[in-house]
Amino acid sequence: MTEGRFRGTERYVATDDLMMAVNAAVTLGRPLLVKGEPGTGKTQLAEEVARALDRPFIQWHIKSTVKAQQGLYEYDAVSRLRDSQLGEARVHDIGNYIVKGKLWEAFSADVQPVLLIDEIDKADIEFPNDLLLELDRMEFYVYETRQTIRAVHRPIIIITSNNEKELPDAFLRRCFFHYIRFPDKETMERIVRVHYPDLKKHLLSEALETFFEIREAPGLKKRPSTSELLDWIKLLVAEDIPPEALRGDQRKLIPPLYGALLKNEQDVHLFERLLFMSRRKKD
Amino acid sequence: MMTDFFFKLRKASVPVTLTEFLTLLEALNQRVTAHSVEEFYYLARAALVKDERYYDRFDQVFASHFKGLETLFDGLAGVSVPLEWLRKLAELTLSEEDQQLIEAMGGWEKLMETFAQRMAEQEGRHQGGNKWIGTAGTSPYGAYGYNPEGIRIGQDVSRHRRAVKVWDRREFRNLDDTVELGTRNIKVALRRLRRFAREGAVEELDLDDTIRSTARNAGWLDLKMVPERHNAVKVLLFLDVGGSMDDHVRACEELFSAARSEFKHLEYFYFHNMVYEGLWKDNRRRYTEKIDTLTVLHTFTRDYKLILVGDATMSPYEITYPGGSVEHFNPEAGDVWINRLLAVWPQAIWLNPQTPNRWSYIPSIQMVRELMDDRMYPLTLEGLEQGIRALQRAR
Numbered sequence: 147m148t149e150g151r152f153r154g155t156e157r158y159v160a161t162d163d164l165m166m167a168v169n170a171a172v173t174l175g176r177p178l179l180v181k182g183e184p185g186t187g188k189t190q191l192a193e194e195v196a197r198a199l200d201r202p203f204i205q206w207h208i209k210s211t212v213k214a215q216q217g218l219y220e221y222d223a224v225s226r227l228r229d230s231q232l233g234e235a236r237v238h239d240i241g242n243y244i245v246k247g248k249l250w251e252a253f254s255a256d257v258q259p260v261l262l263i264d265e266i267d268k269a270d271i272e273f274p275n276d277l278l279l280e281l282d283r284m285e286f287y288v289y290e291t292r293q294t295i296r297a298v299h300r301p302i303i304i305i306t307s308n309n310e311k312e313l314p315d316a317f318l319r320r321c322f323f324h325y326i327r328f329p330d331k332e333t334m335e336r337i338v339r340v341h342y343p344d345l346k347k348h349l350l351s352e353a354l355e356t357f358f359e360i361r362e363a364p365g366l367k368k369r370p371s372t373s374e375l376l377d378w379i380k381l382l383v384a385e386d387i388p389p390e391a392l393r394g395d396q397r398k399l400i401p402p403l404y405g406a407l408l409k410n411e412q413d414v415h416l417f418e419r420l421l422f423m424s425r426r427k428k429d
Numbered sequence: 430m431m432t433d434f435f436f437k438l439r440k441a442s443v444p445v446t447l448t449e450f451l452t453l454l455e456a457l458n459q460r461v462t463a464h465s466v467e468e469f470y471y472l473a474r475a476a477l478v479k480d481e482r483y484y485d486r487f488d489q490v491f492a493s494h495f496k497g498l499e500t501l502f503d504g505l506a507g508v509s510v511p512l513e514w515l516r517k518l519a520e521l522t523l524s525e526e527d528q529q530l531i532e533a534m535g536g537w538e539k540l541m542e543t544f545a546q547r548m549a550e551q552e553g554r555h556q557g558g559n560k561w562i563g564t565a566g567t568s569p570y571g572a573y574g575y576n577p578e579g580i581r582i583g584q585d586v587s588r589h590r591r592a593v594k595v596w597d598r599r600e601f602r603n604l605d606d607t608v609e610l611g612t613r614n615i616k617v618a619l620r621r622l623r624r625f626a627r628e629g630a631v632e633e634l635d636l637d638d639t640i641r642s643t644a645r646n647a648g649w650l651d652l653k654m655v656p657e658r659h660n661a662v663k664v665l666l667f668l669d670v671g672g673s674m675d676d677h678v679r680a681c682e683e684l685f686s687a688a689r690s691e692f693k694h695l696e697y698f699y700f701h702n703m704v705y706e707g708l709w710k711d712n713r714r715r716y717t718e719k720i721d722t723l724t725v726l727h728t729f730t731r732d733y734k735l736i737l738v739g740d741a742t743m744s745p746y747e748i749t750y751p752g753g754s755v756e757h758f759n760p761e762a763g764d765v766w767i768n769r770l771l772a773v774w775p776q777a778i779w780l781n782p783q784t785p786n787r788w789s790y791i792p793s794i795q796m797v798r799e800l801m802d803d804r805m806y807p808l809t810l811e812g813l814e815q816g817i818r819a820l821q822r823a824r
Contacts, residue, residue: 162468163471163474166462166468166472167472167475169461170456170461170472170475170476173459173461174455174459174461176452178475179479182482196573224650224651226650227650228649228650234576298770315446315479318479318480319479322452323475323479325484339593354806417757
């Protein structure tokens with residue numbers, strides 16, 4: 147039981163519920179679907195699972211034009227046609243023109259790999275449906291060469307989604323699901339510690355305070371996320387900004403290097419206004 | 430116990446299916462959890478719930494169903510640990526010396542007996558405390574009761590108290606789609622609308638590029654494909670401002686701000702309570718820059734989808750009588766105008782921020798609903814989704 151369990155890594159803080167979801171998916175060999183706010187480390191999760199369990203990592207990044215078939219294999223008919231025009235010998239074996247996709251790669255790996263299907267919601271609506279059988283049975287059929295590809299080891303499949311499209315029920319039924327919640331202050335502190343172990347305690351707590359204050363400002367168009375906090379702290383460290391400066395005095399309303407946190411002009415204005423109002427109330 | 434839980438979930442309209450339930454049982458069978466109610470909760474949630482908007486409902490059912498049963502898990506935790514499992518674990522973690530010590534104490538069976546005994550004793554004593562079974566001392570229990578890798582056989586009352594809170598806190602409440610819309614929800618809803626905007630990523634032959642590439646290839650054929658793309662959804666948004674809508678203006682603005690980034694063709698107009706002969710685009714200059722509704726009717730083609738947002742709470746006269754408006758003298762009644770809108774844009778819905786259970790008490794809402802052929806939906810995620818579906822239906 148102890149080996150092959152995921153508990154987060156030295157670079158990645160996993161909450162209890164996330165660990166449970168990953169371990170359940172690994173044990174039962176089912177795909178794990180991960181959703182959550184942008185910047186909460188969905189994509190990173192797969193990398194870290196691969197690292198923690200010491201497995202090869204295969205990434206399949208989905209775009210709006212990607213088809214399910216491309217994950218299995220592609221038949222490069224055009225280059226075969228070209229070769230036939232040139233009269234090459236290899237044209238007689240159709241197998242020369244079958245290009246392996248990411249799923250094939252994962253199925254044929256010697257060690258059980260971790261396969262990340264990133265941002266599945268970017269693809270066409272039919273995309274998840276086209277992969278149902280493949281993910282369920284972990285096998286598929288190559289029509290051109292009449293062979294069935296079966297997974298040597300059921301790969302650990304982690305799928306991320308940004309909620310742009312609803313995924314079909316039949317697909318969801320076959321997955322474990324986890325929604326990465328935005329971390330609370332305690333977890334956030336652990337996350338920052340993992341990335342910046344020698345950050346001064348004082349600076350950290352000031353930075354977190356400011357960060358959550360910004361996040362809670364009502365009406366922001368884009369609320370800053372974990373990855374933005376980490377960027378910001380990196381900048382703070384690089385610029386060697388003292389913790390006191392974060393508090394912001396009366397003259398300087400907005401925290402230093404806010405550009406890392408607020409990515410929208412209207413948000414910056416809004417935040418300035420809010421700060422101004424709250425300060426005036428205090429006086 | 431489990432089957433009841435399954436049916437309770439279904440009753441609370443969490444969409445659980447038998448496959449998912451069997452997955453959970455399989456996971457339990459394979460001992461994915463280490464018999465703690467907290468872990469069981471996480472496992473059940475990952476296996477049964479496939480959308481964060483059902484998390485809250487799941488939490489509620491879980492809390493009500495397993496209330497008082499946490500103690501049951503506590504009992505399981507200590508007593509029914511299978512012997513082989515323990516032994517294997519101990520082999521992994523104990524040193525040679527420790528193992529000899531165990532032999533000295535009378536072997537594994539004896540040890541298990543003492544363990545169970547100790548367990549029972551401790552149950553009586555540690556009420557309210559949070560002491561592990563066998564602290565990490567020299568006791569052999571300690572060696573596996575709390576091993577460095579964090580495998581836990583003991584019980585930790587405070588942990589459980591925290592665990593219960595996980596679902597009692599109901600942190601996912603704002604993800605439930607029947608509650609009113611927040612900025613996040615609304616974006617999700619509008620993305621769903623966008624989903625219909627692009628109908629499939631069909632590939633088509635890019636003739637220009639094919640010719641160019643083939644020429645560059647010295648005449649060898651080189652086919653180029655491009656994804657077919659067309660953003661077909663055009664939306665006309667009519668927003669009610671002022672008066673009884675003031676409470677809902679925020680929700681409307683959120684809908685509006687979200688909508689603007691989702692469509693290429695989006696036109697919006699404001700009205701007050703009811704659509705009459707004039708609309709405006711800027712609320713601050715509503716009296717000076719009025720746009721003729723007829724002009725709007727003539728400008729936008731039939732394939733626009735019309736979304737009216739308003740609480741439809743007003744005096745019935747504002748709908749049925751000329752001159753009924755509270756602001757000005759309107760030569761024609763509101764229902765005339767609504768019918769004109771519907772004649773030009775048959776694909777139309779009315780979104781109402783009022784909660785649906787109040788609709789039947791307000792006569793004007795009933796009237797508008799009738800005018801809209803019942804296509805009035807609450808301004809919640811669920812309502813939006815139904816509305817969007819209604820918009821899709823060809824009329």
